[in-house]
Amino acid sequence: MPGLLRGVARTAVISGTATAVSNRVSRRQAGRWARQDYERAAAAPPPQEYAAPPPAPEPAPPAGGSMDATITQLKELAQLKEQGVLTEAEFEAQKSRILGG
Numbered sequence: 001m002p003g004l005l006r007g008v009a010r011t012a013v014i015s016g017t018a019t020a021v022s023n024r025v026s027r028r029q030a031g032r033w034a035r036q037d038y039e040r041a042a043a044a045p046p047p048q049e050y051a052a053p054p055p056a057p058e059p060a061p062p063a064g065g066s067m068d069a070t071i072t073q074l075k076e077l078a079q080l081k082e083q084g085v086l087t088e089a090e091f092e093a094q095k096s097r098i099l100g101g
Contacts, residue, residue, distance in 0.1 A: 056085045073098050 074095065081091040 056080055056090075070098060 077086070077091060077094050077098070080086045081088070086094070
């Protein structure tokens with residue numbers, strides 16, 4: 001019986017020591033990873049804000065009031081609206097300005 005008790009005690013000591021060492025290694029590694037994450041976050045550039053797109057250039061006024069120039073301007077205006085550059089309200093305002101109304 002003393003030999004059995006000695007073997008159990010030895011196993012308990014070895015197991016306890018292995019558990020303590022394993023826990024210490026795990027804590028140390030977790031600390032390293034936390035420090036690396038902190039350093040990466042500190043070194044990363046701040047997120048950039050997106051700037052609003054510049055306003056669309058206004059179409060040139062009709063030269064001499066010719067009908068061809070007016071039609072060309074209206075087509076260009078419609079293309080800008082289709083591309084999403086102009087809103088419906090901006091399109092209507094420019095259209096009325098081109099048509100002289």
